Amino acid sequence: MSNNPIPIVDFTPFLDKSAKQQAADQLLGSFKSAGFVYITNFGIPAGEVQEMFDWEKEIQYSDSGDEFTIAPPSMKESFECGSEDNDFMPNIWLPDGVLPGFNEACLSFFWKCHEVHQ
Structure with missing residues (x-):
């Protein structure tokens, strides 16, 4: 390379x-x-992509499982979410009520990315 x-x-x-x-x-x-x-210019508006990065900022979760913590910024820019139909690598979601709307936003974005992929 x-x-x-x-x-x-x-x-x-x-x-x-x-x-x-x-x-x-x-x-x-x-x-x-x-x-x-x-x-x-891959077909998903920049605002929707930014929204997923904004969600990421909200999920800096501590090891205790009960509190949010401030974590060092990540240099990794990726989105890791899968289909709900994938038994081999199922999504691991935050507990219900921790971040309302997050699961739905992830799944919606996943399917938009899947369309780009196709």
Whole structure:
């Protein structure tokens, strides 16, 4: 792997079908050259993506299981949630009432990401 920065690929031409092959080639080229890709304009509004990062800030949960704590900021930018139908890797949710709306927001976002993936 080279020392190149992670390539940025605008996914708009793929989604609007104006240059699907070009976007696909850029995506594949990014994986080949850097091993990663940063995709922009992938069909989920930036506000919805930010909302999931905002939820993450709310779930800094202590080991005691009863209190929220302030944790050091994470440098990892990822979203880990799965389908409720996945018996192999089921979601592990916060206890009911700890963060109302979180489970539903995660599942909604999961299915939007699944559509992008498809």
